[in-house]
Amino acid sequence: MPPIGRTRVGMHYGDAIVGNFGGEGRIQYTALGDAMNTAARLEAANKMLETKVLLSREAMERTGLDWYRPMGRITLRGRSTPVEVFEPVPDWDEKDRAAVTAIIAAHEKGDSDSIQALGAVIKRCGEDLGLVNLLKRLKKTKMEKAMHLDKNAPVPSGRILPGFAKAALATFLLFGAGSVALAQNMVVRSTGPSASSYPAGKKMGNDAKITLKAQDKVTILTQSGTRVLSGPGTYSLAQGSSSTSTASTRLSSFINNRGSRRARTGAVRGDSSAAVVTPNNPNLWFLDVTKGGKFCVTNPKGLVVWRPDYTGSATASIVEPTSGNVTEIAWRKGNPLKAWPKDVLPVADGASYRLLGSNVPQSVEVSFVVLEKEPADLDETAAVLIEKGCSGQLDLLVETLNANNEDAADQG
Numbered sequence: 001m002p003p004i005g006r007t008r009v010g011m012h013y014g015d016a017i018v019g020n021f022g023g024e025g026r027i028q029y030t031a032l033g034d035a036m037n038t039a040a041r042l043e044a045a046n047k048m049l050e051t052k053v054l055l056s057r058e059a060m061e062r063t064g065l066d067w068y069r070p071m072g073r074i075t076l077r078g079r080s081t082p083v084e085v086f087e088p089v090p091d092w093d094e095k096d097r098a099a100v101t102a103i104i105a106a107h108e109k110g111d112s113d114s115i116q117a118l119g120a121v122i123k124r125c126g127e128d129l130g131l132v133n134l135l136k137r138l139k140k141t142k143m144e145k146a147m148h149l150d151k152n153a154p155v156p157s158g159r160i161l162p163g164f165a166k167a168a169l170a171t172f173l174l175f176g177a178g179s180v181a182l183a184q185n186m187v188v189r190s191t192g193p194s195a196s197s198y199p200a201g202k203k204m205g206n207d208a209k210i211t212l213k214a215q216d217k218v219t220i221l222t223q224s225g226t227r228v229l230s231g232p233g234t235y236s237l238a239q240g241s242s243s244t245s246t247a248s249t250r251l252s253s254f255i256n257n258r259g260s261r262r263a264r265t266g267a268v269r270g271d272s273s274a275a276v277v278t279p280n281n282p283n284l285w286f287l288d289v290t291k292g293g294k295f296c297v298t299n300p301k302g303l304v305v306w307r308p309d310y311t312g313s314a315t316a317s318i319v320e321p322t323s324g325n326v327t328e329i330a331w332r333k334g335n336p337l338k339a340w341p342k343d344v345l346p347v348a349d350g351a352s353y354r355l356l357g358s359n360v361p362q363s364v365e366v367s368f369v370v371l372e373k374e375p376a377d378l379d380e381t382a383a384v385l386i387e388k389g390c391s392g393q394l395d396l397l398v399e400t401l402n403a404n405n406e407d408a409a410d411q412g
Contacts, residue, residue, distance in 0.1 A: 010042030078330030292364030
């Protein structure tokens with residue numbers, strides 16, 4: 001029988017969501033959650049550390065065994081803080097395990113010269129790839145400390161995180177620095193008896209008049225923001241066009257946000273306690289993990305996933321409905337943005353995926369609509385969102401433009 005290769009194992013302790021996931025084409029029984037992500041990344045870390053089995057401290061302490069040796073601290077993908085890892089060595093002498101434990105402890109307290117003793121342990125125990133790797137990592141840490149290197153230094157002002165640079169540049173080139181112009185007024189939302197007369201996407205000049213019946217409500221995108229017209233009555237689009245904040249300025253601020261690391265929060269009106277509400281998506285082309293439906297994409301290679309709750313670390317499971325395959329993405333604490341895993345899950349026109357965020361009550365299904373060309377202005381942006389049925393983004397566009405005058409519903 002041919003050899004099956006080297007098997008690696010990662011172990012962690014924590015809560016997980018276990019059950020059947022998938023769609024009509026395939027149901028997959030699996031486990032999801034931060035604990036599963038950590039265990040999977042520990043398994044993958046074996047290759048780098050040249051070990052076979054790695055446990056986190058949480059898992060090691062719950063085994064009740066004392067045959068583990070510490071293998072230092074490593075930073076797993078998706079985590080901002082290093083994790084202590086341990087390797088089981090049941091055949092090792094207790095004195096050797098204690099020696100490695102003491103060496104690691106002394107090194108973490110700043111005694112970088114203690115790693116010399118690790119070389120003696122390696123000689124005594126024979127060839128041990130894991131220990132040799134540990135020695136190299138400790139020596140590297142010693143060198144970095146001597147050179148006063150700080151690997152966790154903040155990114156200097158003015159630099160964009162590489163993962164989102166293309167997306168930010170694309171939106172900046174798309175809408176410019178602040179000259180987003182609306183050539184005409186456009187209906188973006190229409191309900192009531194006259195909806196067929198004023199369908200979404202209809203364009204009208206400033207001299208146009210709108211006649212509405214009872215129960216009619218029409219939302220118009222104008223050069224000064226948005227107007228909500230309610231029937232019955234006749235309205236002139238030339239009225240209410242002197243807003244102090246133009247649509248161009250609002251949209252430029254919205255689009256050129258460049259994926260701010262902080263999303264704005266709001267407060268409940270009339271509530272003296274100023275309760276915090278869900279922040280707004282800072283970019284029209286960021287995919288909201290809590291919103292389903294059709295989603296228009298301008299840059300398939302630079303798609304970014306946004307989460308409203310970024311107070312702590314979080315994960316999301318992306319399920320491919322046909323195969324049932326599950327891909328995990330993770331956000332670090334305080335970061336609302338994550339690049340879409342395009343190498344595993346292509347962003348193609350018509351592709352559908354189901355998303356389940358760890359802090360989201362229910363899953364949502366997203367269907368991508370890849371635009372053939374980037375909208376050139378506000379007119380074209382609103383029109384293409386209406387044409388392609390990307391209603392969630394259209395709503396976000398209207399809400400953002402109307403943020404400063406949300407209570408100014410035009411009653412005539």
